[in-house]
Amino acid sequence: MTEACIVGWAHSPFGKLEESDVEGLFARVAGAAIADAGIAPAEIDAVFVGLFNNGFSAQDFPSSLVFQAVPELRFKPATRYENACATGSAAVHGARDFLASGRGRFALVVGAEKMTATPGPEVGDILLKASYRREEAEIPAGFAGVFGRIAERYFQRFGDQSDALAAIAAKNHKNGVDNPFAQMRKDLGFAFCRAVSEKNPYVAPPLKRTDCSLVSDGAAALVLTDEETARAMAKAVRFRATAQVNDFLPLSRRDIVLFEGAALAWKQALAQAGIDVWDLSFVETHDCFTIAELIEYEAMGLAAPGQGARIALEGVTTADGKLPVNRSGGLKAKGHPIGATGVSMHALAAMQLTGAAGTMQLPRADLGAVFNMGGAAVANYVSILEPLK
Numbered sequence: 001m002t003e004a005c006i007v008g009w010a011h012s013p014f015g016k017l018e019e020s021d022v023e024g025l026f027a028r029v030a031g032a033a034i035a036d037a038g039i040a041p042a043e044i045d046a047v048f049v050g051l052f053n054n055g056f057s058a059q060d061f062p063s064s065l066v067f068q069a070v071p072e073l074r075f076k077p078a079t080r081y082e083n084a085c086a087t088g089s090a091a092v093h094g095a096r097d098f099l100a101s102g103r104g105r106f107a108l109v110v111g112a113e114k115m116t117a118t119p120g121p122e123v124g125d126i127l128l129k130a131s132y133r134r135e136e137a138e139i140p141a142g143f144a145g146v147f148g149r150i151a152e153r154y155f156q157r158f159g160d161q162s163d164a165l166a167a168i169a170a171k172n173h174k175n176g177v178d179n180p181f182a183q184m185r186k187d188l189g190f191a192f193c194r195a196v197s198e199k200n201p202y203v204a205p206p207l208k209r210t211d212c213s214l215v216s217d218g219a220a221a222l223v224l225t226d227e228e229t230a231r232a233m234a235k236a237v238r239f240r241a242t243a244q245v246n247d248f249l250p251l252s253r254r255d256i257v258l259f260e261g262a263a264l265a266w267k268q269a270l271a272q273a274g275i276d277v278w279d280l281s282f283v284e285t286h287d288c289f290t291i292a293e294l295i296e297y298e299a300m301g302l303a304a305p306g307q308g309a310r311i312a313l314e315g316v317t318t319a320d321g322k323l324p325v326n327r328s329g330g331l332k333a334k335g336h337p338i339g340a341t342g343v344s345m346h347a348l349a350a351m352q353l354t355g356a357a358g359t360m361q362l363p364r365a366d367l368g369a370v371f372n373m374g375g376a377a378v379a380n381y382v383s384i385l386e387p388l389k
Helices: 022-037 063-069 087-100 120-128 142-158 162-176 190-194 260-273 290-299 308-313 330-334 338-353
Strands: 004-011 046-050 078-081 106-114 202-204 217-226 237-246 282-285 368-374 379-387
Touching: 004 022, 004 087, 004 338, 022 063, 022 106, 022 217, 046 063, 046 087, 046 338, 063 078, 078 087, 087 106, 087 217, 087 237, 087 338, 087 368, 087 379, 106 338, 120 142, 142 202, 142 290, 162 190, 162 290, 162 308, 162 330, 217 338, 237 260, 237 338, 260 290, 260 368, 260 379, 282 338, 290 308, 290 330, 290 368, 338 368, 338 379
Parallel strands: 046 078, 046 106, 282 368
Antiparallel strands: 004 217, 004 237, 106 217, 237 379, 368 379
16 A cells, blocks of 8 residues: 655644635635645545634534635535544544545645634633533633643642743744744743743643643645655655544543553554654644643653653753754644644644755754644544655
8 A cells, every 4th residue: 555645735824814714714725735736626536624613613514615715626525524623633634544545646635723703711612612521611711721730730740840831832932933834923932931920821820821822713735645646746745654542531531641542642653653753853743732742742752751841841852952842833832723733733744854844944854743632632643754755
């Protein structure tokens, strides 16, 4: 079986965008990704759409909306994928599976979310739908409160890690300065991220504003094809391995500070790729909150449980560290339009691996990984990517 390859992409800025709905966001990237791949729209065999929605938009049947922007796609199969904050990666992996089945030659993946038009309290309630409402609906501060509770338990077990969280936030904001798509391109510095202040108040103690990802609009798109076809194309990034692991939804059913589903997804993907985590050139990981990135260091095998702070504080994951993590600025600085996030992570990884990342470009980028997470380590997706040789 030949593996799927990414051969084209497009990425909107993330932030408060002028488009009034996801239809407009799809239009920003769908045709652009097809053009970037150097193929005609009619060559696309299927469309995979990532949209979380869950109340952000009244239009909750989005798969054929892509046809508005690219009418040549009419009568092609189009399917909406959703898996909370891992919605984008669910669509990407769905496209990969479609190609592996031999049902088509080219697949278009589009992810988008329009969040900023929704009032703040409603945003919190919508995001909380990615938790187990039966037990967790009353947690204060919405989904930030869920991760605040995770951070609280982590601190109780392993000690106060506020310095490490501030280091992660400062790293990602510094990286975001170099990302032309990022919602916040400002180097806030460690001292600002560490201190509680009027501009950086607690949101869900011990998490402060700088520990939380941004409410964003945005879209990203990819074109995938089979390996044989990709060899004749201008650029190609191959999936070396993929894994998806889902865990229990309720926090009460898990030891939530361990991210066991994420750890298993990483173990499976690394074994499938035949590599060690330190063989990677870079990782784009799901830092919806800084405590998530800290625990993900442990889940991916950079440190033992409770030792992730050392990775953050010793600069292991900075742009010039041993294993750069979130060179894009991550969700923390780039923004987190939910349906677009996983697609964006794959697009940015593909840019790195083809030397097309501009001011974000790392000097060594020959093997990259994406970790995209839905809910509190419930839906866990890992992709390991490399340039097609």
